[in-house]
Amino acid sequence: MTSWVRFLSKDGSVGFGLLEDDCVVEYRGNMFGDPEQTGGRRHLDDVTLLSPCVPTKVVALWNNFHALAEKLGKAAPVHPLFLIKPPMSVIGPGAPIRRPRAYRGKIAYEGELGIVIGQRCSNVAVDEADRYIFGYTCINDVTAVELLDEDPNFAQWCRAKGFDTFSCIGPAIRCDFDWRAARVATRLDDTERQNYPLDDMIFSPAQQVSLLSQDMTLMPGDVIACGTSIGVGSIKDGATVTVSIDGIGSLSNTLAATGEQ
């Protein structure tokens, strides 16, 4: 099992390494290149995990699960439907989701699988796409849902999903991961709200990388949020969302209570 994490040490430095039991075996260099061990080892209690990568963009898919498409009465798309979330939207495990200052409406969670790109690529063939996938992570793709249709002429996907802290990513990037056998489970505080199988995806990870790489060059550390399935709901201020995928881990983030803005 190979799971990469990034972390903040108590001395303020940022590092990365491989998970081993309750520790991080430290590496230096380029996580996506040929990193080397530093010889250091940190206990997880002594570090704060960060988002495991620093994407130049998060490509977030809409309508990529048969079960949700059926529930919404939407046909399966012929090409991945996506929006782009900016780098500043990314936070790591445990970091608070912040309510936008001028927005008092509903904020929704979406538990998702995330694909992490390992090598710069464009126009990749489907049968070669796996080599550009570094690994997989958990995502909570957060949405200020009442902004989506605020304007009758223009669906505001980038605005509703692009706020700072609205792309929760982590806790780790699992490299040797069989998504076909895995499920995404999302808990809102103590209640499970989503539990869906990844093999219900319309576009597989390899198809996503291939087709999206025809739309834009994908860069190391870029993240594709594979879309969500049934069970999406809203988060009350102060509530915690935990997205869990067996073999990757659990990603928990709390929507900061308004007083904590």
Added chain:
Amino acid sequence: MTSWVRFLSKDGSVGFGLLEDDCVVEYRGNMFGDPEQTGGRRHLDDVTLLSPCVPTKVVALWNNFHALAEKLGKAAPVHPLFLIKPPMSVIGPGAPIRRPRAYRGKIAYEGELGIVIGQRCSNVAVDEADRYIFGYTCINDVTAVELLDEDPNFAQWCRAKGFDTFSCIGPAIRCDFDWRAARVATRLDDTERQNYPLDDMIFSPAQQVSLLSQDMTLMPGDVIACGTSIGVGSIKDGATVTVSIDGIGSLSNTLAATGEQ
């Protein structure tokens, strides 16, 4: 007149500096910080201009001019309507626009004013927004128009406008610029297709920076494409689009002929 450019030298190095007649007075350090003169000076004939900044995101507005809103029969929005274009979509003056490999449809130009952010900012008040604006540039916001409504359930703004080479930016960033008195003129080969006044904008640059900074943190070098007005049209393969704004300069890019892919 203070106009910053970035350039590629014949030796392969990337530099930046201030335009002075036919030369670039070279600087080093951070363009948005406190750069210092190197003492070097390059003739424009000896360098290739690049996009004058390297944005972490391009925020592209839709429906921001009264004349175009009226022509399309759309109400003015209450908040800037935008999509996000990824960093890899950016090219500089003279660089070719590339037709996506699998797309044979119409490709449209949109001549626009670009705002270049100078300082990291969020939740900026309108009357303080100007201090976060480093300067202004020309933009050709390119669109693969036939993809926009390809799916009946999801307008594909990010896909149609996010392809590599679809954000042409330059030639320079003009710092001391009065947008109120300026016009955007767009030529397709030798024919003028757009010529509209910037004072017809629905959201002024200061309002854009203020309102968008409530949606996301803006970073130094980020670019806001202010939206276009009437006269948008399609570019034939091999045709050249030139966006000119008096006081900033002219930005020319050719849609590469198919054989040159």
